[in-house]
Amino acid sequence: MAQPKKAASIWDVARLAGVSHQTVSRVVNGSPRVAAATRDKVLEAIAELGYRPNRLARSLAGGAVESVTVLTADTSLYGPEAALRGIEKAARSLDWSVQISVLDPADTHSDADIVARLPRAGEPTIIMAHDEPGMRAKQVLLDTQPQAMVAIGPYTAEELAASPWLVGMDxxxxxxxxxxxxxxxxxxxxxxxxxxxxxxxxxxxxxxxxxxxxxxxxxxxxxxxxxxxxxxxxxxxxxxxxxxxxxxxxxxxxxxxxxxxxxxxxxxxxxxxxxxxxxxxxxxxxxxxxxxxxxxxxxxxxDFESVGRGAFELLRHRVDGANPRPKPSWPEPELIVRETSGPPRPRS
Amino acid sequence: MAQPKKAASIWDVARLAGVSHQTVSRVVNGSPRVAAATRDKVLEAIAELGYRPNRLARSLAGGAVESVTVLTADTSLYGPEAALRGIEKAARSLDWSVQISVLDPADTHSDADIVARLPRAGEPTIIMAHDEPGMRAKQVLLDTQPQAMVAIGPYTAEELAASPWLVGMDxxxxxxxxxxxxxxxxxxxxxxxxxxxxxxxxxxxxxxxxxxxxxxxxxxxxxxxxxxxxxxxxxxxxxxxxxxxxxxxxxxxxxxxxxxxxxxxxxxxxxxxxxxxxxxxxxxxxxxxxxxxxxxxxxxxxDFESVGRGAFELLRHRVDGANPRPKPSWPEPELIVRETSGPPRPRS
DNA sequence: ATAACCGAAGTGAGCGTTAACATCACTCGG
DNA sequence: CCGAGTGATGTTAACGCTCACTTCGGTTAT
CATH class of the missing domain: 3.40.50.2300 (Response regulator)
Structure with missing residues (x-):
């Protein structure tokens, strides 16, 4: 069933469709400058070969950035987990891919080690900066590639407004x-x-x-x-x-x-x-x-999930520079009174 | 502080060290065929430029595979979360990077959509196949690139032994x-x-x-x-x-x-x-x-974390073919009796 | 002394894409 | 009826790296 052959590249599609590889690229990326007939031919070839674009190559060639790396110290904690979910959701809706790397406090890592986790220099990164390893990673990234990082942590409204790379709640x-x-x-x-x-x-x-x-x-x-x-x-x-x-x-x-x-x-x-x-x-x-x-x-x-989404939006803003800086848009923390709290017993 | 200039490439290092780019590559990858003096020169240049290898380029050029993508439907569930943690740990120790993509049952995705989440054709993938979206993804990947996928799910010892791409517990x-x-x-x-x-x-x-x-x-x-x-x-x-x-x-x-x-x-x-x-x-x-x-x-x-690690090991085996097929090595599920169970009240 | 060999380093060709520019066949206005 | 547009396509050069060769100077065996 499965062909052990190599995966089809843009060139294979081009050959089959009888066009240049660039035309295939145009079709794949939805450029309007392609004749309908040509587009159909290419699409047909793509289907026949089961062609799928290679994101690595795309990024390498200088296409738009399309991946985020999340640095966190603990995925089992509810907060980081929910924030990660928010990031992933937002990223996926834009077809970005999400990498995750855990800052294990067990193996004490040097600054170089932290940076080495990123798949490439300038990789857009979101850091969960709620604990010591996270804070450290935040500092390292801030020194290395401040324009491509965003940190999530507890900050006051003023702190958040003042810093272009901070997201969080008070x-x-x-x-x-x-x-x-x-x-x-x-x-x-x-x-x-x-x-x-x-x-x-x-x-x-x-x-x-x-x-x-x-x-x-x-x-x-x-x-x-x-x-x-x-x-x-x-x-x-x-x-x-x-x-x-x-x-x-x-x-x-x-x-x-x-x-x-x-x-x-x-x-x-x-x-x-x-x-x-x-x-x-x-x-x-x-x-x-x-x-x-x-x-x-x-x-x-x-609402950590919303904060995660906000972090992604901010990061995208900083990396692309395109969209205006998104405003924080998540609900404030709110006390939910249930059954474990009440007045103290009267002194006896 | 941070230079807005582009990140240093292997060529920049080569120029500074006065050697060829290939020699730099050898140093970076720890080839033994480099004179000590040359190695030092190169290392120095790397440090000075703050050079970091670009993994995308490395993968593209046909270097060893070094990334896994995890497909799961729910990161908030304890099982998948713990398994993911195990995968990440194992992957990180080998310097692989981990991508994660959530199969949201909300947006019903076509088979093509599932495959499109992978960053490239043949991307090594682990699927959490404990629910419907997971099972579907498993089937799709099985049809598309069976040699680069592993699924985690509930299976009997016989099923596990019989299938080369299955990992899990009974x-x-x-x-x-x-x-x-x-x-x-x-x-x-x-x-x-x-x-x-x-x-x-x-x-x-x-x-x-x-x-x-x-x-x-x-x-x-x-x-x-x-x-x-x-x-x-x-x-x-x-x-x-x-x-x-x-x-x-x-x-x-x-x-x-x-x-x-x-x-x-x-x-x-x-x-x-x-x-x-x-x-x-x-x-x-x-x-x-x-x-x-x-x-x-x-x-x-x-012990989901161990199962996750096992899944990674198996995947690596299947992708590299190098190491012998790893044997499952995690504890069997075990009943832990605490306080919510006891004999029924005698019939009245 | 000469051929065969070896370690250290360099050269060139990809990997799959995109960006920038070049080309070509038309269509249109004067 | 010709030069300027214009839309559709092709060509070439990166991107950063690895792989498969080639080259070069110095040993070693004969």
Whole structure:
């Protein structure tokens, strides 16, 4: 069935159709300067040979750019995964191809190593810059090919507007909102189980979750407890959160994401603390499972898929220069109150 | 800082080092036939120019293949996501690049459309063939370029051994094991909330989850209830499972994956049925969250990441022909008993 | 001392496309 | 009825790299 022969090239089509290879190229690329009769002949030849254009050659020859490379440190995390989905969707609709390369923190890579992942110099690249490896990659690319990169991360509206290569949402603002919500519920203070920072220290960016949380507590004149650092995995979070759930004075925990929140719910359950009776828990991201836990998780919705699409649009703008700089067009993070949050028990 | 000039090519390096472009190529590719002094000169020039080889050109010129394209219908599902991770890891360690293209069931694509996603004819491709779009893509690629494709899906050991392009695990066997476990616990029968089938009908493949489940019930002489079909999303599952949780005669449900199991737990809770007291629930896949739900989910562990790696190895074997056909080397699916399963309540 | 050999390097021809320019047959206005 | 357009096509030169040869100076065997 399958011919072991080499795939047909534009020249083979040209020969069969009795035209020049350039005419075939014109037909394939939909140039209007081709007679209808010729076009039909060529199309017929293409069908007969099962010809498919070779994108590598196309790019090499200086055709329009048509591929993006996504650099990310974790594809199992909901945020990056959803953003990647948005990128892929947007890219596919324009017939761009999407490459993905994972920045594994395990193998410490040099700057050269990071750049070597790109299939060619100047390859359009989107970086998920929410953690340390991502931030580093962002810096490397910024030094190497700033005109062909876009980074996704937590930034304030001002930061986003000021930088031509940034896309993201203001997590700090969202975290502030969630913290305020818990305070308004009557909690004395709110504790924070934090995702790994991208900078090594908490408070590195105004748009970081931990930062928005701390800001609200300070502004309200409340004690700001030390944030409890956790890794990204649920198992790590489960371990890290133990002291918090064991402490009866802790009545509310804002978790850096829904995975951490799930771990916290589990830990609270095992510690014999009821949720939300003894302990209110708020997550982050509105991960699909969050609406179906028992009790259902109060969390902050983030439309990562739209952000991913936005990143692609911005990148395209920067690479082609053609379209005007696209405006951010995704919904703001929004608190979704479900069942894991409520007023604290009255002091006894 | 960044020079807007074009990136350096092999010729630029050659000129600067005072050698021919071929010598540069030799150095870059680690050929032994280069004098040490020359090599150093070239390396220096490379560093100075910041030269990076262009993979597109390399592939075009007939260098070794060094990219894989992964075709999948759903990146948010744990299985495909984990397999993709395995593929990426294996590929990266060999310096291959990974492309990803999502088979969106929304835009019904023609066979030609599927093939058009590949960057070039003969592009090495791995297909996640666990659902309808995947199966279709598998068929198309099988007809087009069987020598450069590998499919991942649920197959029996015999099927896997017989086909040179198949990789996967025997879900049927695992489902059978889980069903038997529930029967042994004393349940009269076991109901099944099923993931979408890849063939349109249940029982299409011996290695399918629904098939293994039905087989055990039949063999045990039990009634085989109609499997309840669900979509992939938790929300769909939640809706689909309602009749099951509402029926007090249903004491055990085997769910097609952990998402469906989570939905079932939630539905059971809302219906006032305790788990595992009134209802035993078993999931599939050992999704990370499954160990942290309350109660923790009994499920079947699947090492998708290893399967992904295996798929890559097999593909490499088929494309290069060099290495001997790699043997499957991942753990068998294994039942993990946690807290959502137990004996039925004694009849009253 | 001469032929045969070997390692180090260079030359030229593609790989499949597109961009830029050249050519050719018409058609049209004056 | 001829020069200028114009639309349809062909020709040539990249793009950055690898492959298959060729060349050249210095050994080694005879």
């Amino acid at each position: 997590d700090g603002k969202a975290a502030a909102e969630a913290t305020k919500y818990l305070l308004d519920l009557g909690h004395e203070t709110v504790h924070h189980l934090a995702i790994p920072t991208s900078t090594g220290t908490f408070g590195g960016g105004k748009a970081h979750r931990a930062d928005g949380w701390a800001r609200v507590l300070r502004d309200a004149g409340r004690e700001v407890p030390d944030p409890v650092p956790s890794g990204w995995t649920i198992a790590e979070a489960f371990k890290a959160v133990q002291p918090l759930v064991a402490d009866p004075s802790v009545t509310a925990i804002l978790c850096g994401n829904d995975n951490l929140a799930l771990a916290t719910m589990r830990a609270a359950h095992l510690a014999g603390r009821s949720v939300p009776g003894d302990l209110s828990i708020v997550g982050f991201d509105n991960t699909p499972f969050s609406a179906y836990t028992t009790p259902a998780l109060t969390t902050v919705n983030q | 879900d049927g066997k695992a489902a059978a094991e889980a069903t038997k476990y529930l029967l042994d616990l004393g349940h009269e029968t076991v109901h099944h909330l099923a993931i979408p089938t890849s063939t349109g009908t249940f029982g299409g493949g011996k290695a399918h989850r629904a098939d293994g489940w039905a087989r055990v019930l039949r063999d045990a002489g039990r009634e085989v209830p109609d499997p309840v079909p669900s979509g992939w999303t938790i929300a769909e599952a939640f809706k689909a499972v309602q009749p099951l949780v509402a029926d007090p005669s249903v004491t055990a449900i085997l769910c097609g994956n952990d998402n469906l199991a989570l939905a079932t737990m939630r539905a059971a809770h809302l219906a006032g049925r305790s788990v595992p007291g009134d209802l035993s629930i078993v999931g599939f896949d050992n999704t990370p969250f499954s160990a942290y739900t309350t109660p923790a989910l009994t499920t079947v562990n699947q």
